[in-house]
Amino acid sequence: MERGELTKMLSSRMGVDAAVALWNEVLKTDTTDLLFSLCASSDAVVARNAAWVLTQSSDNDLAMFLHRQNEITDLVLQTPNTSLRRLLLSMLFRM
Numbered sequence: 334m335e336r337g338e339l340t341k342m343l344s345s346r347m348g349v350d351a352a353v354a355l356w357n358e359v360l361k362t363d364t365t366d367l368l369f370s371l372c373a374s375s376d377a378v379v380a381r382n383a384a385w386v387l388t389q390s391s392d393n394d395l396a397m398f399l400h401r402q403n404e405i406t407d408l409v410l411q412t413p414n415t416s417l418r419r420l421l422l423s424m425l426f427r428m
Contacts (some may be wrong), residue, residue: 334362336371343371343382352382352389359386365397372405372421377414384420392427399428 342355359368371383387395398405402425409421 334358334364334367336367339364339367340371340374340376340379343379343386344376345378347382347385349389352386355386356389356394360390360394369398369401372417373408377417380412381414381417381420384417384424388420388423388427395424395427398424402428 339359347355359365368383368386372380372387374380374383387398405421405425409418409425412418412421
């Protein structure tokens, strides 16, 4: 999955089923780092949806982002988007 394709998928409204399906696709195509990087997108909808998809992962899957706790914390502190902040804090809590 390429960045443009993933960004397009994240740019529209996304329910739980779509988020879970996208997470499974991201796992299958080994593009978890790409998805994580989109949490810092300048497009607020893409950033929020990327975090939303990440929160649909299992606690074991979230463990693969343990080495990025500082980056997530920085995003939490820097974003003016309260939805994104809440989703990122949820990820940190589950790690």
